[in-house]
Amino acid sequence: MIRATIMSVLLCAIASVQALAAECTRQTLQSVTDSYVDALRKGSPSLMLLAPQAKYIENRKEVRFGEGIWKAPLAVNFFRTLIDTDICETFTEIIHAGSSHPYVIGTRLKIEDGRIAEVESLVSDEDDWLFDADNYLKYSSTEKWDVLPPDKRTDRRTLIKVASDYFDIFEDYSAFERVPWGIPCVRIEGGAYTNVSNAPDPSCTVGVPKGGGVPMTNRRYIVDVDMGAVVGQVDFGGPKGLPDAHTFRLENGKLRYVHVITLCPNGCPKIPPPEDMPEQ
Incomplete structure (x- = not known):
């Protein structure tokens, strides 16, 4: 009986690990991140694959979705995403240039069960260190950050x-x-x-x-x-x-x-x- 119980627990644990691995593939995390970028472009957080209790943190302060950078649609000139399949998180560099209020944004997404549980953004603009969105776009967009052999x-x-x-x-x-x-x-x-x-x-x-x-x-x-x-x-x-x-x-x-x-x-x-x- 004890042996059967132990085996059952082990099988459940293995199944949980396998399920987590399936949810944290590069393809899944990229797709979820793309939903975030699309939502940002349209100024509509509801377009993201959000978990029920998802949190939004902007410049180290928790605010409601729809506030801060989400108040209006944002033209995204360029973005690049790092994908961490070990911890099920991504980081995306986003550049909005050529407007009266340009931004360079760095966003971390925490993803659970295939949905975004946390959005944490550093939203930089002209008041921040050495800021120049046009330059950032010019140089970052020409760099090669492809998957390495x-x-x-x-x-x-x-x-x-x-x-x-x-x-x-x-x-x-x-x-x-x-x-x-x-x-x-x-x-x-x-x-x-x-x-x-x-x-x-x-x-x-x-x-x-x-x-x-x-x-x-x-x-x-x-x-x-x-x-x-x-x-x-x-x-x-x-x-x-x-x-x-x-x-x-x-x-x-x-x-x-x-x-x-x-x-x-x-x-x-x-x-x-x-x-x-x-x-x-």
Whole structure:
């Protein structure tokens, strides 16, 4: 009797895991994310595949669907999605440019049972760090973030470590040596670009701060192993710091692209640009 009960429990557990795996395929998560982008374009949250108790968080504050960025339809010029089948979450970079109120948005979706349980968006605009939606669109839309061949991919644990080491630089510059810098590599930071001269061998080390003493806390990661990408959402400057998302792409184990969205809810700090940062 006991043996039969144990077997029954094990079979139920296996079935649950298999069901979760089926719901968290790339195809399913991409389809659910596409429903979010379509709803955003039409300004209609009801078009999303929402779970009954779904939450919306905009710039770290929970608000109702229909408020904030959802008040009106939003033309989406470009978007790109990272898909994490391990934790059933996605992260989408969305660019709305060419209007009187442009945005660059980073959205995390938490998906349960094939439906969106949580939408968390960082909505950046002209009041935020180095913001330039036109530049962001110009450069991001020409980059190649395709699914990598298996021999060029980096495993999940290493992708998270690279992002973590990069964040560590802001507090302790000695972490610089741990980051697998690649060439070519370019960074888009709010809209500022590290290779405006279109050099053939750019490096993402340009403009990396050397002062230290700035902690990057509350780190949360979404990892797309197939794409060689990881996004880290952090508090820039410690608890209650600036809401921030850094997205990294690695090819052959080396950094290829870095994208940065940083919000300045109380005004951006007056920091002179690094001497090696190119003039925009």
